[in-house]
Amino acid sequence: MSTEEEAVAAPPARRMRADAVRTRKALLKAAAEVFAKHGAEGSTAQIAARAGIGKGTVFRHFPTKEDLFAAIISEAIDGLVTVGRQQAQQADADTALLQFMSAGVDLYANNRALAEALRMVSDVRHPEIQAGQEQLIAIAESLARRAQRDGSLRADLNGQDVMLLICGVYYTAAPLLAADPSAWRRYLRLTFDGMCATGTGPLPPALVHDSLLPTIR
DSSP states (O other): OOHHHHHHHHHHHHHHHHHHHHHHHHHHHHHHHHHHHHGGGOOHHHHHHHHTSOHHHHHHHOSSHHHHHHHHHHHHHHHHHHHHHHHTTOSOHHHHHHHHHHHHHHHHHHOHHHHHHHHHOSOTTOHHHHHHHHHHHHHHHHHHHHHHHTTOBOTTOOHHHHHHHHHHHHHHHGGGTTTOTTTHHHHHHHHHHHTBSTTOOOOOOOOOOSOOSOOOO
8 A cells, every 4th residue: 555545544544443432431431321220230232222332342342241340440440540630739738638538439439330340340450440540549649748748647658548548438438328428528537637647656567458449249
């Protein structure tokens, strides 16, 4: 093929890639809506119908339901990473960290599709999920370090601690969320105040864990 022919042929290829991205987004949106309404029992046929595509297209993007759950979790993680990056631009380090933690707890508390995916996924070490968790730890670490440099956050907290505390606040408030979806805010405030640098004793050594997402069963 000549250079001129290649130049003419290139745009359709790019359009196909763009179409694939749009299809994936439509699939994830449809899957989130189906799982939020029907739980993890929502079917591939329901997802395909809601997205306006064929079942075969669903399987081409997500060969197994496990891959679909992992993608939903990964997309939620990506959203939280974006929040973290935005908060890193905040002038006040405490506010930035608190807003990041608030977004994390709110995500777990109020995104039913994510809750269903977390409940059903069998391996949180799925590469897509693991990569997202590593980004989350890095963002949390960065936000914590800023607050520590300001002297407001205890010096022995790390990014993993922040992510696990987000899960802890969610678990604490979980029995109350059906009655009040914002009940977690009280427990986040209690937790955040306990993270302050003043009047604290030393912590035991931190353990490294391979999953920092809540386990929902």
